Amino acid sequence: MKKLLLITFILLISACSQTPINNRYINANWQAIAIAPIEGKQADAVEMELDRVFAISDKVIVYTPDHIRLELDKRNLIKEYNEFPQKVMFELAKELKVDGVLFGQIKTSKTKNQFTGFPITSLYSKLIALENKSVITATHHETSGFMASDNSNISELVELTVNDLNEVLDQINPSTKKSWFEQVFN
Structure with missing residues (x-):
């Protein structure tokens, strides 16, 4: 009986695992992040979704990929950005006075999933602190199906x-974390 309870407890804890975060940034109280233009063939769809979701963020000010492109164009940095994206993005982020930069990449592989036989689409992201270029968190999600890239x-x-990033931002800015009551009734 004790073993059964222990196994149940371990499964419950592992099911509630959090997105990993660099502990140095818990309670860092960031004010703003910039999202670099996403890499990959379906980048436009990803960016539209990010714009939709982060447009109402109450956690930090979010500079979306469209805004970043406008800033790059305004400063005549498009060509340089295409050659050295991270370097230019960090320089721009410093000018915008953001605390972190989110880089992302979407890929659709023609390699088929061994169980379903369908292509796989994956989205990888990493949030990097501007002050020392440390990775705060990284996420990777994938889906497969007949229309994996739709x-x-x-x-x-x-x-x-x-959801992963909001979880991390709740730890970086704990004052913006909503109670369970606010999450359910707002």
């Missing part, structure tokens, strides 16, 4: 990624 699957991947 917008509904991309929306699902973005939603999973955003």
Whole structure:
């Protein structure tokens, strides 16, 4: 009986696992993040979904990929950004006075999933602190199906990624974390 309870407890704890975060940034109280233009063939769909979700963020100010492109264009940095994306993005982020930069990449592989026989679409992201270029967190989600690269699957991947990032932002800015009551009734 004790073993059964222990196994149940371990399964419960592992099911409630959190997105990993660099502990140095818990309670860092960030004010803003910038989302670099997403890499990959379906980047437009990912960016539209990110714009939709982060447009109403109450956790931090979010500079979306569209805003970043406008800033790059305004500063005549598009060509340089295409050659050295991270370097230019960090320089721009410093000018925008953000605390972190989110980089992302979406890939659809023609390699078929061994169980379903369908292509796989995956979304990878990493949030990097501007002050010392440390990785705060990284996420990876994938989906497979007959239409693995369609917008509904991309929306699902973005939603999973955003949920992970919101969890991390709650730890970086604990004052913005909503209680269970607010989450249910708002």
